[in-house]
Amino acid sequence: MVIDQLFWLFFMTFILLLIEGFYCVTVTYNLFRILIGLEVLIKAVTLFVIAAGYLSGHLALAQSIVITIIVIEVVVVVVAAGIILGFFREFDSLNVKNARRMKG
Amino acid sequence: MMLLSVLLILLVLISLWAVMTPLLLRAAIGLAATSALLTMIMYQLGAPLAAVFELSVCAGLISVVFVSVVSLTHRLPLKEFMKRRQSRIKRFIFLPLLLVAALAIMLTIKLPFQLQLPAADKISDVRVMLWNIRRIDLFGQIMALLAGVYGVLILFRGRKTDGD
Amino acid sequence: MTYLLLFIPFAILILINLFPREKRTEPAFWLGLAVLVFQAGAVVASQFGYWGTILTSQLESVFGFNLQLYKMGHVLVMASALAGATALLVARATLKNKRDRFNFVGLLLVSLIGINGIAMVTDIFTLYIFIEVTALATFILIMLNREQAAFEGAFKYLIMSVVATVLMLAAVSLFILIGGGTSFLDVKMAVISDPLAYTALLLFLCGLFIKGGMVPFHGWLPDAYSSAPTAVSVWLAGIVTKASGIYALIRLMVIFGGLEPLQNIMLTVGAASIVIGALAALGQKELKRLLAYSSISQMGYIVIALGSGTVLGIFAALFHFFNHTLFKATLFANVAAVEEQTGTQEMEKLGGLAQKMPITGLTSAIASLSTAGLPPLSGFWSKLLIIIALWISGHYFFAAVAVLASVVTLAYFLLLQRQAFFGLVPAALKEVREAGPILLIPAVFLSLLIVVIGLVFPFMIQMVLR
CATH class of the missing domain: 1.20.5 (Single alpha-helices involved in coiled-coils or other helix-helix interfaces)
Structure with missing residues (x-):
């Protein structure tokens, strides 16, 4: 079945992107890079939603969902950027370890 | 299907670059490129409206936010940067290996999905x-x-x- | 009615921003309070049938067969009104900066709209949107007065929230793939027919566990609670994490109640949360962190009640949900009073406050005992119902865990009381006085509610059990 093969292709891409994102979030100490990892995760899931809509023939629903996801994603990124800038102003660094040291 | 596979592979590779590159600015650019590729995939799948949103908002607006964050935070001194880079390479070297391993596992097992698709909308x-x-x-x-x-x-x- | 609950806070939110900059803080406070009073009034009025038909007909399209269950939206709306009013009063007394107080009202209204949305949705993706709106407003609230620790708390919450987003949206896309829709009915059809959709449901539940701070994913919760300003902690602990995580779980369990493996997951996660939360609370040195771990433990009771899979269990979960709002809001209001008067919330530096602050001491004792489940306070009845529900459905082990853990709950609250409110007054605290009326009103009101509900409930229990 072509559909099953296509689904498997999308699924593999989804899993690989998830691995990249989670690896990036867990391994790094840099706040900005954590945000990059989170963005990769959201990209992965956006792709998956569109793929699901395409495969099942509900592309209109999937598109409207993706548009909403994108709007929410922007707000999340802006808020995260605000937190990162505030952190930088407080600690003069983007490294999370600095904050932990401050806390003692 | 051929074109789609190429685009998906490119998507994985570019986002890998965005995650692994040592410079923050390049990471932001890599993410914008990932968004652009995602746009192309969406267009290929027949979702032009979502594609436009992805291109203008994610590749455009979010990149602007990212670049301004990078430029508002200062750079590390070169020595410190090289030191960090060494430790980064040690930490991130496993990611490509992990990806290859995951890919190999998924290609060999290939779960027997029997998708029963719903009626079209x-x-x-x-x-x-x-x-x-x-x-x-x-x-x-x-x-x-x-x-x-x-x-x-x-x-x-x-x-x-x-x-x- | 359903639309009013969304549009009235929205209109007020626009309205308070139209006032001139210098004079807007006071009207913002009063208008915000008016919205919350309206919410509470709407719920009470609908009990007497004014708006009941309109509200329930909306909810009925999803699950309109059981009398206790379609009142569940009312429980959330009422609880958010109570917690919100407490948070507003605490903010008035504790936030010194005028602009912070104004922004607090605005963000509280935004997250209130999110919570009201959660109470009324009939679509799994819309549920996600409102959860996310609530969470977004909350990140900013935690950062409100930009304390150093708040950066860590808010960012941790944001990371976990995005991870939850990924899980939930992956589930949503699988539902589209299999069921072709995202409304609760479509999802239910998909879950019954296909094991893949069942996996998707588990992913969605994991997302909700993260949002509600259940045990494998509870790491962000104590940081977020303790680093936020106390007024925000009232709002967070009183309703936000519960609405976005636990209430959504209750809602889904009402729809998918009969599925066996789902119940086992609920029981395990609930029991782990109860035990780990209670044990971690024993070792805390700060009041707010202790209350945060206590929240995890109490959330565990709600989830374990859902795991029993009976109607009684769901009723008990909702009742405990409401009770938890009452006693957690009281306790955080007390923490605000203590912090305001003594300038610290570390338990080692406190002591003997019951002599200096008698009303705060009394209300915190009532709320603590209610949390620990002592009769005749309201917390006793909800815990009793949870244990009965577990026992009737044959989960004897989990019933025993619930009983034993409430002993631990009693232990850490006695520890708190002894450290903070009894014993000798340290020299540094000789001059401490009772907090002002703004901080006492919500605490006294809520503890009165605890006592009254506790006393009245036995007379209603016959009706409820039938």
């Missing part, structure tokens, strides 16, 4: 979907944007000031 126009059927989602979007406005007002203010 009666509404095929995304505008009708968003404005008539899912109007509550639009309300939710407006609220999320309002929260974003408050976020800009509060978080991007300078240091704590006393009084109003």
Whole structure:
């Protein structure tokens, strides 16, 4: 079945992107890079939603969902950027370890 | 299907570059490129409206936010940067290996999915979907944007000031 | 009615921003309070049938067969009104900066709209949107006065929230793939027919566990609670994490109640949360962190009640949900009073406050005992119902865990009381006085509610059990 093969292709891409994102979030100490990892995760899931809509023939629903996801994603990124800038102003660094040291 | 596979492989590779590159600015550019590729995939799949949103908002607006964050935070001294880079390489070297391993496992097992697809949707126009059927989602979007406005007002203010 | 609950806070939110900059803080406070009073009034009025038909007909389209269950939206709306009013009063007394107080009202209204949305949705993706709106407003609230620790708390919450987003949206896309829609009915059809959709449901539940701070994913919760300003902690602990995580779980369990493996997951996660939360609370040195771990433990009771899979269990979960709002809001209001008067919330530096602050001491004792489940306070009845529900459905081990853990709950609250409110007054605290009326009103009101509900409930229990 072509559909099953296509689904498997999308699924593999989804899993690989998830691995990249989670690896990036867990391994790094840099706040900005954590945000990059989170963005990769959201990209992965956006792709998956569109793929699901395409495969099942509900592309209109999937598109409207993706548009909403994108709007929410922007707000999340802006808020995260605000937190990162505030952190930088407080600690003069983007490294999370600095904050932990401050806390003692 | 051929073109789609190439695009998906490129998507994985470019996002890998975005995650692994040592310079923050390059990471931001890599993410924008990932968004652009995602746009192409969406267009290929026949979702042009979502593709436009992805291109203008994610590849455009979010990249602007990222680049301004990078430029507002200062760079490390070169020596410190090289030291960090060494430790980064040690930490990130396992990621490509992990990806290859995951890919190999998934190619060999290939779960036997028997997808039973639902009946196709009666509404095929995304505008009708968003404005008539899912109007509550639009309300939710407006609220999320309002929260974003408050976020800009509060978080991007300078240091704590006393009084109003 | 359903639309009013969304549009009235929205209109007020626009309205308070139209006032001139210098004079807007006071009207914002009063208008915000008016919205919350309206919410509470709307719920009470609908009990007497004014708006009941309109509200329930909306909810009925999803699950309109059981009398206790379609009142569940009312429980959330009422609880958010109570917690919100407490948070507003605490903010008035504790936030010194005028602009912070104004922004607090605005963000509270935004997250209130999110919570009201959660109470009324009939679509799994819309549920996600409102959860996310609530969460977004909350990140900013935690950062409100930009303390150093708040950066860590808010960012941790944001990371976990995005991870939850990924899980939930992956589930949503699988539902589209299999069921072709995202409304609760479509999802239910998909879950019954296909094991893949069942996996998707588990992913969605994991997302909700993260949002509600259940045990494998509870790491962000104590940081977020303790680093936020106390007024925000009232709002967070009183309703936000519960609405976005636990209430959504209750809602889904009402729809998918009969599925056996789902119940086992609920029981395990609930029991782990109860035990780990209670044990971690024993070792805390700060009041707010202790209350945060206590929240994890109490959320565990709600989830374990859902795991029993009976109607009684769901009723008990909702009742405990409401009770938790009452006693957690009281306790955080007390923490605000203590912090305001003594300038610290570390338990080692406190002591003997019951002599200096008698009303705060009394209300915190009532709320603590209610949390620990002592009769005749309201917390006793909800815990009793949870244990009965578990026992009737044959989960004897989990019933025993619930009983034993409430002993631990009693232990850490006695520890708190002894450290903070009894014993000798340290020299540094000789001059401490009772907090002002703004901080006492919500605490006294909520503890009165605890006592009254506790006393009245036995007379209603016959009706409820039938």
